[in-house]
Every structure is written in structure tokens, then in C-alpha cells.
Amino acid sequence: MSVTLTPKIRVESLSYSYRRRGSEDVQALDELNLTVGKGEFVSVVGPSGCGKSTLLRVLAGLQRPTGGSAGVLREDGARPLMAPVFQEYSxxxxxxxxxxxxxxxxxxxxxxxxxxxxxxxxxxxxxxxxxxxxxxxxxxxxxxxxxxxxxxxxxxPEVLLMDEPFAALDAQLRKVLQEELLGICQERDYTVFFVTHNLDEAILLSDRIALMTARPGRVEEVYDVPFGHPRTPDLRKSPEFVALEEQIWDRLRGEVQGGRK
Known part of the structure; x- marks a missing residue:
């Protein structure tokens, strides 16, 4: 995905901390920077507890950042700006x-x-x-x-915010809904910010993938997904798909192991 796209979501030096009763404040996000272009599908992956869902909730306006900024550009006053989909059915x-x-x-x-x-x-x-x-x-x-x-x-909406929407589903249904989402997003002009633990899912759906560090969460690296559209689930079988999944997992493994120390 070209980096010359008009920025739709811009996160700059974002920090977020929360209070834990009887303990010091917990720094969930620190100096996080990320830009998502108009019409882009960007997935965020990272170890458990790195702040992925916190970042999405800040973008949705459900939590106020401690520092920095996170904004979504409104272009069409006739359309809702954002619509969230969470893991809990809500x-x-x-x-x-x-x-x-x-x-x-x-x-x-x-x-x-x-x-x-x-x-x-x-x-x-x-x-x-x-x-x-x-x-x-x-x-x-x-x-x-x-x-x-x-x-x-x-x-x-102009932007879809999706927080592990398929995580609670069985593997077969998860693949069915991934395919449906892929088809819909290929037809419609949505900007999608998608949180997931599943690298296979992220690669199949995304234009770019942002890898976050262990807490406090920052964007460690952003990977371009070098597959054009339209895409089909058969893409998973390609050597290029497997190689990209292994490349991202090699980096993610280090963050997972570091976060457990």
C-alpha cells in the first residue's frame, strides 16, 4: 500500500497509563506513532497485554490518552465517522x-x-x-x-474499528467470516483498523501490519503486505504468504518472550 495515501488515522507520540488499586500506575502505551491511509486496511498485532485494544479504544473515543494525540479525519459529514466491532458481541x-x-x-x-x-x-x-x-x-x-x-x-462509516471480532469463534466459522469481510472490504471504500492475535488473518486481510512491542506498547515495525486485490483464501498456500508469516512471527516471538520476563 502506497505511503502517499491521504492520512485518515494519525497517532502521534501517544501514551496511556491507568491506575491499579494499591499499585503504581501501569504504562500501557508509550510514544506510539502510526498513520493509516484513506481506504487502507491496517492490522495491529503484538503480544498479549501490549495495548492493542487500548489503542483502538482511544481511537474510538472511549478512553482519553495520557499524552500525545490520536485523531481520525472526517471527510463526509453525511456518513458516520466510525463504527466499532468488538470481540464481545455487544x-x-x-x-x-x-x-x-x-x-x-x-x-x-x-x-x-x-x-x-x-x-x-x-x-x-x-x-x-x-x-x-x-x-x-x-x-x-x-x-x-x-x-x-x-x-x-x-x-x-468512513472507518471501521475492529477489535478481534472473530477471536471467540471456532476455526471453521472464523475462516468463513474472514472471507466475508475480505469480500466486503474489497467492494467498499472503508478504512479499517483491525486488532488481532492471528498472523494468518492479518496477512490475508491487510494492506499493512503494525507490530507492537510488549508493554508499554509502541509500534516496533510496519510490514507491507505485498499481495494485490482481489484476494482469495487460496493465498494462504503461497510460499510468499508463508514466508511473510514466518518473518513477522520471528519478530513477534521476541516480543512475546520479552514480555514474559
Missing amino acids: IFPWRTVEDNVRLGLDAAKVPRAESNARVREWISRVGLTGFEKAYPSHLSGGMKQRVALARAFVLE
Whole structure:
């Protein structure tokens, strides 16, 4: 991905610390710098506890940084700026599938005719046709995550913030949803900031991969993913894919081992 893209997300000298009862403050992020271009899919990987999710929550405006800055450039006042998708399904148990998907559209006061059409489209796109009136208690974990994805996509945001959205799913369903996300992002002009522990997933989906250090988290290195679009899951079988995965893991292994000392 060309570095000449218009910056969409810019993180500069970002620091974040939090208080732990009875102990000193914990420095989660320190002097972290990262730029994501418009239309770029960037994944963030790193050892557990390095601050990946904290970084995403700062970008989402859910946590305030201790120092530095993190900003997302708004370009289209008619579109929502961001839509988050978390590992926890975060759907309301008292709302049906279609009402959960419609939630953001109602908040934005989208006319009902347009809202209905968009909800139907995205329920179909994520494979939940026939479950529109179902409640979350009647859905599997994978179906609940499809609802969460549809709720984000239906907003047509400028930026998708995704925090390990497939981590709780079994391996087979994870691959299915990876393929669906890959297809959707190849069709639509989204900027995606994606947190994952899975290098295979990061390489398949991303234009670039940012590797974070053990806590306090910083961006240690950014890897270009040298595969064009459209992509298919068969890419995993290529020698180039395997070589890049091994290259990143060699660096990540050191951070994982260092973080355990």
C-alpha cells in the first residue's frame, strides 16, 4: 500500500497509563506513532497485554490518552465517522436481529424506507436472511457476531474499528467470516483498523501490519503486505504468504518472550 495515501488515522507520540488499586500506575502505551491511509486496511498485532485494544479504544473515543494525540479525519459529514466491532458481541438481548442492525440508523434518524432497505441488504450479506425476527438468545455465537458486523456495515462509516471480532469463534466459522469481510472490504471504500492475535488473518486481510512491542506498547515495525486485490483464501498456500508469516512471527516471538520476563 502506497505511503502517499491521504492520512485518515494519525497517532502521534501517544501514551496511556491507568491506575491499579494499591499499585503504581501501569504504562500501557508509550510514544506510539502510526498513520493509516484513506481506504487502507491496517492490522495491529503484538503480544498479549501490549495495548492493542487500548489503542483502538482511544481511537474510538472511549478512553482519553495520557499524552500525545490520536485523531481520525472526517471527510463526509453525511456518513458516520466510525463504527466499532468488538470481540464481545455487544448486541442487545431484548432486540431482534433486524432491530439490533437498525440501531445506529435509528439514532441517525435515517428515513424508515431507506433504513429498511439497508437493513435487509446487510442481513442478507452476512447470511442471516430468515432470522430477522429472532432474538439473540436463539442465535449461535457466530450468528451473533454476524449481527454485530451487519450493524457496523449498515452505517456505511468512513472507518471501521475492529477489535478481534472473530477471536471467540471456532476455526471453521472464523475462516468463513474472514472471507466475508475480505469480500466486503474489497467492494467498499472503508478504512479499517483491525486488532488481532492471528498472523494468518492479518496477512490475508491487510494492506499493512503494525507490530507492537510488549508493554508499554509502541509500534516496533510496519510490514507491507505485498499481495494485490482481489484476494482469495487460496493465498494462504503461497510460499510468499508463508514466508511473510514466518518473518513477522520471528519478530513477534521476541516480543512475546520479552514480555514474559
